[in-house]
Amino acid sequence: MEDNWTVQRVPAADGAEIVLHSIGAGPGIILVHGGGVTIEVYRRTARRLADRFTVHLYNRRGRADAAARAEPYDGEQDIDDLAALLAHTGARNVIGHSGGGFIALRAAARRLPIGRLALYDGAVQVDGLVWLDWLPGARAAADAGEIARALAITGAGVHPESAASRLPLFLRVAICRLFLRTSIGRTMGELLPTTLDESTLIHRHGGPAERWSGVEAEVLLACGAGGPPYFQETNEALAAVMPHARTLVVPRVGHDALNRAPKHLIDALADFFTAPVVSKPAGA
Structure with missing residues (x-):
């Protein structure tokens, strides 16, 4: 499809503006990007989903066209901004990558209106599975x-x-x-x-997997077969306690697969977001 992006400025809870970049047609998906990057590396993924969904990208605080980040950093602004975008767009589907997966999972645990949440290599510290001595x-x-x-x-x-x-x-x-x-x-x-x-x-929010057992959204816990092994272990631990979660190991890809957007990953995400509803969406 034609590469037509729309850009909106969405008011945040603290009065700042969130710059929302959107493409496509169909049910909305908000993508929460990982650390160390901006939305630019996710545009390919958005384009490849845009024939079936309206995909919304935004830079989290302190990056590119985003407002400044509050200090000291506690992640609360990230959750508030996601809440503002869910309310503005009406989207109930969220993708979280790496550190963005941690933010999205915290938002789902707080019962923000997220019906379906796909985490790819979600950076969640569970039972000390991730070594952070570096x-x-x-x-x-x-x-x-x-x-x-x-x-x-x-x-x-x-x-x-x-x-x-x-x-x-x-x-x-x-x-x-x-x-x-x-x-x-x-x-x-x-x-x-x-x-x-x-x-x-x-690391500070690490603990037993059970702390996430209250997440009611449908959750896809995906990771790459060629990526860090601790993501697969973490996903299995989370799936064991979340009532509506399942795991997926994506073959032939690593941690950057959500940026590279291989067809088999895009198709798996599309299948997840279009499958018949099993559980009641959060906030419904």
């Missing part, structure tokens, strides 16, 4: 202005399955210095303090 070292490097070193430590911590994570630190730092010369690298470098703040918040 955080202090990454934070110290970032505070010292050593962004390449901080990215190298973060990358290995988040992606222990990657071959690069097993390289000596000095080599990983050299690779990150080159990466920072690219467009996406510059964005990730600039947003690294925000990413570390989110990782710290996720």
Whole structure:
């Protein structure tokens, strides 16, 4: 279909504006993006869903065209902004990726009107399954202005399955210095303090899977077969306690699959959002 985006400015609870980028026709889906990036990396996914859905993208606070983020960061503004967009659009479908999945799951646990929630590699700390012992070292490097070193430590911590994570630190730092010369690298470098703040918040909200048992939405807990192994373990633990959740391991993809938008992932998301209703939507 034609690549026609509409842009609206939606009032937030604190009086700021949320810039909403939308494309497509059909039932609404709001995508909550992950840490370290902006909505630009999700436009391909939105386009590939746009023949069946109206897909809404927005930059979370402190990124690109979004308003400034409140400090200290506690994630409450993220939840309030998602609530404002659900009310404005009438959408009841949400996709959350990585750190955005954590925000979306917290919103669903608070009974925001989310009928169906698809998490891809949702960054949720359950039963200590995710090791975050790399955080202090990454934070110290970032505070010292050593962004390449901080990215190298973060990358290995988040992606222990990657071959690069097993390289000596000095080599990983050299690779990150080159990466920072690219467009996406510059964005990730600039947003690294925000990413570390989110990782710290996720760690602080860690605990048993049962804390999420009150989520009443239909939930798809998806992860990539080639991504960090802890996402599959986390999803299985969450699915065991959520009343309307199921897991999906997507073959031949990793953590960035929601950006790359392979057909088999897009089709799985479309099937989830169009399947017959099993449970009563939250807030109904």
